[in-house]
Amino acid sequence: MAVEVFLPKMSDHMEAGVIIGWLAKDGDRVERGQPILELETDKAAVELEAPESGILKGLRLGVDAGANVPVGETIAFIAATPDEVVPTLPPLGGAAPIAELQVAADQRSAPEVEAPPEDGGPVRAVPAVRRIARELGVDLQKVKGSGPGGRVLEADVRTYLEAQKQAAPAPQPIPQPIPTEAVSVSPIARRMAEELGVDLAQVKPSALGRITKEDIRAYAESIEKAASVGTGLALPILESIEWLDLTRAQLMTGQRMVESVHTAPQFALTTCVDMTRALELREAVLANIEAETGARLSVTGILVKIVATVLRRYPRANASFVDGRLQLHPQVNVGVAVGTDEGLVVPVIHDADQKSLAEITRVLSEYQEKAKRMRFGQNDLSGGTFTISNLGMFGIDQFHAIINPPESAILAVGRIVKTPVGMPDDSIALRPMMNMTLSIDHRSLDGMLGAKFLALVKERLEQPYLIL
Numbered sequence: 001m002a003v004e005v006f007l008p009k010m011s012d013h014m015e016a017g018v019i020i021g022w023l024a025k026d027g028d029r030v031e032r033g034q035p036i037l038e039l040e041t042d043k044a045a046v047e048l049e050a051p052e053s054g055i056l057k058g059l060r061l062g063v064d065a066g067a068n069v070p071v072g073e074t075i076a077f078i079a080a081t082p083d084e085v086v087p088t089l090p091p092l093g094g095a096a097p098i099a100e101l102q103v104a105a106d107q108r109s110a111p112e113v114e115a116p117p118e119d120g121g122p123v124r125a126v127p128a129v130r131r132i133a134r135e136l137g138v139d140l141q142k143v144k145g146s147g148p149g150g151r152v153l154e155a156d157v158r159t160y161l162e163a164q165k166q167a168a169p170a171p172q173p174i175p176q177p178i179p180t181e182a183v184s185v186s187p188i189a190r191r192m193a194e195e196l197g198v199d200l201a202q203v204k205p206s207a208l209g210r211i212t213k214e215d216i217r218a219y220a221e222s223i224e225k226a227a228s229v230g231t232g233l234a235l236p237i238l239e240s241i242e243w244l245d246l247t248r249a250q251l252m253t254g255q256r257m258v259e260s261v262h263t264a265p266q267f268a269l270t271t272c273v274d275m276t277r278a279l280e281l282r283e284a285v286l287a288n289i290e291a292e293t294g295a296r297l298s299v300t301g302i303l304v305k306i307v308a309t310v311l312r313r314y315p316r317a318n319a320s321f322v323d324g325r326l327q328l329h330p331q332v333n334v335g336v337a338v339g340t341d342e343g344l345v346v347p348v349i350h351d352a353d354q355k356s357l358a359e360i361t362r363v364l365s366e367y368q369e370k371a372k373r374m375r376f377g378q379n380d381l382s383g384g385t386f387t388i389s390n391l392g393m394f395g396i397d398q399f400h401a402i403i404n405p406p407e408s409a410i411l412a413v414g415r416i417v418k419t420p421v422g423m424p425d426d427s428i429a430l431r432p433m434m435n436m437t438l439s440i441d442h443r444s445l446d447g448m449l450g451a452k453f454l455a456l457v458k459e460r461l462e463q464p465y466l467i468l
Helices: 127-136 154-167 187-196 213-231 248-263 276-293 299-313 357-373 447-462
Strands: 003-006 016-022 035-040 045-049 054-057 068-070 074-079 266-274 319-322 325-328 334-336 338-340 343-345 386-390 409-422 428-441
Touching: 127 154, 187 213, 248 343, 266 276, 266 447, 276 299, 276 357, 276 428, 276 447, 299 334, 299 357, 299 386, 299 409, 299 447, 338 357, 409 447, 428 447
Parallel strands: 334 386, 386 409
Antiparallel strands: 003 074, 016 035, 016 068, 035 045, 054 074, 266 428, 319 325, 338 343, 409 428
16 A cells, blocks of 8 residues: 655644755655655755655655645655556645745846756755855756756856856947836845835846846946036935845744743743863763764763753653643753754754763764755754753853743853862862853743752763763
């Protein structure tokens, strides 16, 4: 019997995904766990894996590049044999709304310099490259990819743009007003024109056939110059206002943080930890862990391990407040906040309390590499029960983090600084000290329980050999 391929919930707040492209074709043999589809979620690009081995069949009409697919929607089947008949699914009805996909308004008027791929298949490009293409007004369907599997790289986009500029006809000596209906206007350019009082009908579009913010700025400066020459008075310089479109990850992160502060009564507790022995432990095991994993043990790795063990002692910190009750999670899944140019992501280390320092180090290293490309596995961003946010590497001493709903707490960690400390014998010594701030949902933990939890984390960091 054929197995349904549907869009799973790949992050805690995911409601839909935007298709980037299929990695397998209708009729292909696929193996269980094999990536078969690339899509962009509210956080990052992820790969959907085949739920079973068999023949991929019945790919749903309308599910191609740019389509917006709701969570739980069936999009294909995996048949046991090539001859097995699978149900015919109704079409989804086309691509997602432009605003949701953050695609520029109209790019079809750009002159074609290079033909689209012969197979007419979906464009393969990571979100960062898609963003660059949108900013430059480049239609990715017309760009030939030089990456693995025909993937479009940033260099391909810029090469295509340069070829367009060289192929563009020379500008006419006397520009004529062009009706705004005949050209495309980028959203940023339209907003800038409104701010500066510029009539779009008087603006000559760029060689790409669309009016950009540079065109608006150039036109405004020419009007200013002409006015100053005619009157002999220097007019004030027109202020240029630049607008930046947020990525899906940045938009969703902002919405969730607003939801968090509006729905959860949050308070914070801060303590200072002597990291002397934790740093000694790191130095003692550093070489062995690096030899085993190829990655270096970090302070964050030690924090993940210690926090995970303490969460077992305080299950209310590893819970979610749902409909007036606490949902105590059976697993300890520690998320680690990672900031990228595309936005904030929180990859999750599942069963962190059961993993060794070496295993945690390996997972953290893999996530750091994935974050550079903003491409994660199917389960990498889901299931978190507690979050750690470490900004110490950026020179931050202390900060309060906002709880990542539906979790009950988040630990914010600052940098390690050598600080004069009074010792038991009344002497003064320089010790490596680190501030930790625990933000708590008061519905799950009161001040006393939160203080006990944070105190035990501090104790374990100052006596870290207990975790080995």
